Amino acid sequence: MANTSERALRLLSLFGSGRLWPLRELAAGLEVSERTVRRDIETLRRLGYPINTVHGPDGGYRLGARHTLPPLVFDHDQALAVAVALQAAPSTVFGLRDDAARALVTLEQAMPAALREAMKSLRLTRLRNYWEFPGAPIDPAALTAVGAAARDRHVLVTETLRADGSRPGTGDDDFLPARRIEPHHLVVWAGRWYLVAYDLEDHQWRVLRVDRLRPRPTTHRFGPRELPCEDLAHFVMSSHDRGDTPAAWPCTGKARLNLPAGVVARWAPGGSVVEHLDAEHCRLTLGAWSWAGVAGILATFDTELTELHPPELAHACGRIADRLAVVADTGGGP
Template identity: 60%
Template sequence: MAATSARALELLSLLVARDGWTGSELARRLDVSVRTLRRDIETLRALGYPVAAMKGPEGGYRLAPGTKLPPLQFDDEQAIALAVALQTAPATVSGHTDAAARALTTVKQVMPAHLQAEVDALYLTAIRNYWAFGAPPVEPATLKAVGNAVRASHRLRFDYLTQTGHRPHPADRDFEPPLEVEPHHLVLWAGRWYLVAYQTRDAGWGIYRVDRIHPRSPTGAPFTRRELPAGNVADYVMSSHDRGDTLAPWPCLGTVLIDLPADIVARWAPSGAVVEYLTATSCRFTLGAWSWAGVAGLLATFDADFTILDPPELTHACQQLAIRYHAATGRGPRSEESTIPRR
């Protein structure tokens, strides 16, 4: 009886999720025969849910419009997705931090213990970059493995994919063996997931793109948590130029030498840009946009001197932008103190 009731609830959630299913689709999703499906449909009808039959070659079922539903029911994957969304909501929707926190607490209170553990494993710091663009997706299994290691304070062993997404192989000329780290924090920054971890082999802290992590089997080896290299983990990720970022596939990409520290540029750079440390007061900066004028405009927001390395199209765009600005003001350019905060 318990299995039948659970299956009826799952059937109801499927009917709510889509405006019509064929009988064979529903039977396959529920892993039952078409005959058992018909019995479950009759169970819902007996409970007062108007499940209408649809005509067609295969036939099908749908809920009648205006159906009054029971309290929301979520399967395990939906519950985890909802909890992660609520954790990241403060980073994307202004003014909803408290409401999202209360909603997350409510959802967790009614979760089974094993799901609460998974949600706790995905506790993260969510921070926003106003230049955020699309980022590569992260496999749920990878996020779960990394989150579990962070929560349990267990060493994490993984292959770190190349910038092109290739998994290292011993036959590769530049083969790098799997990394083993002490995972401390998951951070969501500019639409990308990062792991802040201490690497014992190199005796130093590192930031790893989670979409480039390919976990090995869990080690189960505990570690003692260390003091972070910065007082605030979010600030540490935002101001680190060496966080494994790769260039986004923009149609226009330009590179400059800019007279700003790498940590300042990294904090304000668009997602998908790459910042390389050169000196304490300068860095190499590669960024992209849909047009060369867009690249030139983004560079202008840093309000700092820069030298264009390539390509010539960026030089031309900057020249055109300078002419346009000059015409708009009717005056020659003037130098003012930079508005970008320095350290």
């Protein structure tokens, strides 16, 4: 009976996704026979859950339309996943850390005793990785406005703020007036929130930092539009003008690379900035804990480097070249 009850809960969690489940997938997921799955489905039906059968070669089982599961139907693995996710959530939204902690406590109180103890057994300490450079925290209201507009396909009117969060003046070189955009997708990468949007002012696709946007929702709807790239992750990572700014490091330098900006932008470390120069060249600004560290990162691109700045960076490149020349001459031996 205990095993039957546990399987029934796991079945409910699977049906909660709303998808159609072939019988063989349910049996494989529960690690039981197809006959046992049929019995468990009948058990759920007797308890009042409308599990519909879809016949045919592509058939299976799904939860009846307009029927919702009771709240907090978690199996053991789901409970652990929630505990880990809430504790490991990055603090990229104002108050997210405190809200996540409170949500974890609320969930634990609503869990059965066995699941509650399993969740409490996972207490994490999240250490900072110095190569992580999350964007500035985002106001939940702004994030909700952008997300809702993308979901409902409503045009947004946005202003772009400076990196420090201040509003540019009309005389500033970086002034960008309020623009109408079609928000299509939110993407989280390297601790930053990006919006893939179509700019209705200059009719081109853009990647925008959500923490730099001051959105104003409208009720004007827009239709589907062919995306600039089937792989949105590649589009975001290879966009050099996505609004990133140099991170604070003890040493920050720049160099001209004989590579396109899109290539360098995809592989440049977090906290760096790629500037498009022409179709075959770009300028990379980045930092590290030492000038040798900056030089070493530049060397990973395996291309010609020119216009190095400041002089300390050029000197570091020379010192590394001398050391590597010794290694090459000796074959790496003593």
